[in-house]
Amino acid sequence: DIVMTQTPLSLSVTPGQPASISCKSSQSLLHSDGKTYLYWYLQKPGQPPQLLIYEVSNRFSGVPDRFSGSGSGTDFTLKISRVEAEDVGVYYCMQSIQLPPIFGPGTKVDIK
């Protein structure tokens, strides 16, 4: 199985300040079809995960533009340009280039 790692595992952010989460995979997530099968989810307290970013850098429907994704191959980053109180929760990256889909361990974000 592909191994997904995330850093940091926890992050405390002042509202209005930026935040960045790194995700690394043990194998390239670039498929021969040209797509990179890396996604970002946010799980708010008491809720199921919600899709934020698909294929590295595409915001899912309704996701605010303060969220952005970047990266390639095995190294990826999720950035929040200005953190808001509603952004607290656990952020997961996930790969689906290979079955089974694997989630990263999660990064817990809270507000200072």
Add this chain to the structure above:
Amino acid sequence: QLQLQESGSGLVKPSQTLSLTCAVSGGSISSGGYSWSWIRQPPGKGLEWIGYIYHSGSTYYNPSLKSRVTISVDRSKNQFSLKLSSVTAADTAVYYCAGGPLAGPFDYWGQGTLVTVSS
């Protein structure tokens, strides 16, 4: 807008079989291109994908659970189900059903249901 809702027993005895159902509304479970997954999350821990059933009826299970998992679909009721046999306390988790394009992300999630394995 698809909506998914899990239902089933919240308490299962060790060695018995966990059974859950996911009702899909707002769209047909038989729509081409979509897969229907079960994902679980032990209390305070991360997410583990259990398996999926494709609109064609084909299935794929996480190798770590494959010997104990069965996912099936009931097209007449627009729902899919999970059976996990020989459960232990390690199977205690919130179980989510989710839908999304095959090999793609999980676009839609149910609210999750807590299943506790205890005698």
